[in-house]
Amino acid sequence: MLSRSSLSRNAPRALQKQCSAAGINSRRSLASAATPGLQYDVTEAAGVKLANREIAGPTATLALVAKAGPRYQPFPGFSDALEQFAFKSTLKRSALRINREVELLGGEVSSTHSRENVVLKAKFLSNDLPYFAELLAEVASQSKFAAHELNEVVIKHLKLRQQALAASPEQQAVDAAHVLAFHRGLGESITPSTTTPFEKYLSAEALAEFAQQAYAKSNIALVGSGSNSADLSKWVGQFFKELPSSGSSGQYQLHPGTTSKYHGGEQRISSKAGNAVAIAFPGSAAFGTSGYKPEASVLAALLGGETTIKWTPGFSLLAQATQGFSQARVSTKSHTYSDAGLFTISLSGKADHVASASKNAVDALKKVAAGEVASEDIKKAVALAKFRALESAQNLETGLEATGSALLSGGKPYQIGEIAQSIDAVTEAQVTDVAKNFLSGKASVASVGDLFQLPYGEDLGLTV
Amino acid sequence: MSAPSLTSYIVKRPWLKRWMMPIANWYTDAAGYRRLGLKADDLIPEESEVVQTAIKRLPPKEAYDRVFRIRRAFQCSVSHTLLPANEQTKAADDVEYLSPIIREIEKEQKERADLDSLVVKRR
Numbered sequence: 001m002l003s004r005s006s007l008s009r010n011a012p013r014a015l016q017k018q019c020s021a022a023g024i025n026s027r028r029s030l031a032s033a034a035t036p037g038l039q040y041d042v043t044e045a046a047g048v049k050l051a052n053r054e055i056a057g058p059t060a061t062l063a064l065v066a067k068a069g070p071r072y073q074p075f076p077g078f079s080d081a082l083e084q085f086a087f088k089s090t091l092k093r094s095a096l097r098i099n100r101e102v103e104l105l106g107g108e109v110s111s112t113h114s115r116e117n118v119v120l121k122a123k124f125l126s127n128d129l130p131y132f133a134e135l136l137a138e139v140a141s142q143s144k145f146a147a148h149e150l151n152e153v154v155i156k157h158l159k160l161r162q163q164a165l166a167a168s169p170e171q172q173a174v175d176a177a178h179v180l181a182f183h184r185g186l187g188e189s190i191t192p193s194t195t196t197p198f199e200k201y202l203s204a205e206a207l208a209e210f211a212q213q214a215y216a217k218s219n220i221a222l223v224g225s226g227s228n229s230a231d232l233s234k235w236v237g238q239f240f241k242e243l244p245s246s247g248s249s250g251q252y253q254l255h256p257g258t259t260s261k262y263h264g265g266e267q268r269i270s271s272k273a274g275n276a277v278a279i280a281f282p283g284s285a286a287f288g289t290s291g292y293k294p295e296a297s298v299l300a301a302l303l304g305g306e307t308t309i310k311w312t313p314g315f316s317l318l319a320q321a322t323q324g325f326s327q328a329r330v331s332t333k334s335h336t337y338s339d340a341g342l343f344t345i346s347l348s349g350k351a352d353h354v355a356s357a358s359k360n361a362v363d364a365l366k367k368v369a370a371g372e373v374a375s376e377d378i379k380k381a382v383a384l385a386k387f388r389a390l391e392s393a394q395n396l397e398t399g400l401e402a403t404g405s406a407l408l409s410g411g412k413p414y415q416i417g418e419i420a421q422s423i424d425a426v427t428e429a430q431v432t433d434v435a436k437n438f439l440s441g442k443a444s445v446a447s448v449g450d451l452f453q454l455p456y457g458e459d460l461g462l463t464v
Numbered sequence: 465m466s467a468p469s470l471t472s473y474i475v476k477r478p479w480l481k482r483w484m485m486p487i488a489n490w491y492t493d494a495a496g497y498r499r500l501g502l503k504a505d506d507l508i509p510e511e512s513e514v515v516q517t518a519i520k521r522l523p524p525k526e527a528y529d530r531v532f533r534i535r536r537a538f539q540c541s542v543s544h545t546l547l548p549a550n551e552q553t554k555a556a557d558d559v560e561y562l563s564p565i566i567r568e569i570e571k572e573q574k575e576r577a578d579l580d581s582l583v584v585k586r587r
Contacts, residue, residue: 096575096576097579100579100582104584147521148520148521151521
């Protein structure tokens, strides 16, 4: 069984060296912001954009980032289905075989999607690089998109995911806030809601056509970590050659990304799953784009709501403001995308607590706008924002996608030192200005749950 | 699913195939299922996991047509009649529609069994 060309080429090699891999002890000492190992080298192999960072170690990661998230999907559910179809049967081998081979070599393959990208990721022992590079290329270019896999696996998973979304009011509220803020494009929900009629658009042929475009050379970027750059570009060059440089045009092509425009508004969704309110404002775009505003991430850290230390509410303003409401959870996030961003304050928990806490949250924001914040707190917020940005860049999970996305949108890849500098340079006045702009412009307010108790945006003192 | 058969032996030898085809055609026609409007694949026993899965995987139109043919044949059988000549299955229409799916499922199952009993040799 194992004599299939795909495995035989690499497996003996990999198994042979597996034992010696543990012996390699060339780990670097603690990484600082300026460590060259954390910078990505950007090259191109066989027409595919490739970023890699060489961190010596026994394991490596390779991710394929395709600009095919819900923002670019032609019909609802396509990005979800494309993500679920990763590592299913290809023309060369079945899904089961892929699974067993990966198990045999020791590794992990997974796929996720965000609003903008579909990410296929493989983590493996460094010696297995050729095998996994080939696997990713095969998934991208030769997936079968069998109708029975769509009906028996993919659609069932999608329905479960919809239920998970419906059971999480907070996620629903943030999704609704995106719809209000951006309408189409970035507003497309990450997973179609339970009432979206997505089945009528989905078919195996449609997906195959969509995938051809989604995984075309011009639409993907590869991001590696832990492998040798020369090896990586050699194998990528060899295996990704066959990928079409652009997909055929048809009915199911990628949606051309129109520039995002902020709209704002209010939406109320009744639900029995719980209560949540999401208050959103136009935020900062991703690092390296023209819309990048480090102040937004500092303000997010300043408002916060979630503590970073155990057993204490922490310094953040929202945590302080909502201390009396034990049944409400607050968090502030700055969602960044390639050409726009959304700054969200989301609250969830018991209806009456969420209602009163949301009032306090808006009051806290007003206080920041009025400049009534201790400069000590702003310093703490800058430090926290810097930590978060650097941590997410260093962290494999978030860093790979951010880098791939930056490569695709033509910006520069996440460069750690520059991010740190830009956040350090944020002044108190800038933070106050951002808060002022938020309050003067239109907000997006989404409430999910017991609408009898949840407040309207106007009650909170926001213009919607 | 598969009964012992000489088919592959014969098909591999063109001269033998040429010689056997008229007999085969005559035999299939004489079997009589075409007069009831059925196709050969309608006669595959349904009572197995594999065939059930295969039926589920049929495209909607094929599945509908299959049920229609079977019901019509059942009606003919009950009333002891044959279909009028223009409604009987023509030899050209009597093609495999279920067997390819069954073969695919059998292949999947065989692969699973093989992978489950795999012995890895580490060198």
